[in-house]
Amino acid sequence: MTIKATQFEVHPSAGVPIYLQIIGQINAMIAGGHLNVGDMLPSVRQMATELGVNAMTISKAYSKLEADEIVERVRGKGMQVRKSVPAGSxxxxxxxxxxxxxxxxxxxxxxxxxxxxxxxxxxxxxxxxxx
Known part of the structure; x- marks a missing residue:
């Protein structure tokens, strides 16, 4: 399953960098069961266009998630959820x-x-x- 970029929301005036807002939303969606292992994230270009932000901002968020081993790059497809994030109590x-x-x-x-x-x-x- 591929999640839609429209399921994300950023607030430039929130005082939190946009890439951190995206990381937080992806982690929350995984923890909340809205994103599962194997699900695909929107492409960098699609996400940037839908949210009206620079593609480098999305790329930075995805790179951080990849470094944390939350997502992985699938050649020719994009970014895929690699592991679940514990939901906590x-x-x-x-x-x-x-x-x-x-x-x-x-x-x-x-x-x-x-x-x-x-x-x-x-x-x-x-x-x-x-x-």
């Missing part, structure tokens, strides 16, 4: 999510939003991204 995964949620809450507060408004945005996103 539910508590550990929630700890991984906490800083991202904290950033969203802080941003919501800076925008002057109430708890209800922030939760409404979160709930809408949860509905949009249902598995």
């Amino acid at each position: 539910s508590k550990e995964r929630m700890q991984d999510l906490k800083p991202l949620m904290e950033q969203a809450v802080v941003q919501g507060r800076q925008l002057g939003l109430s708890n209800e408004q922030i939760l409404a945005v979160a709930n809408k996103l949860l509905q949009e991204y249902q598995p």
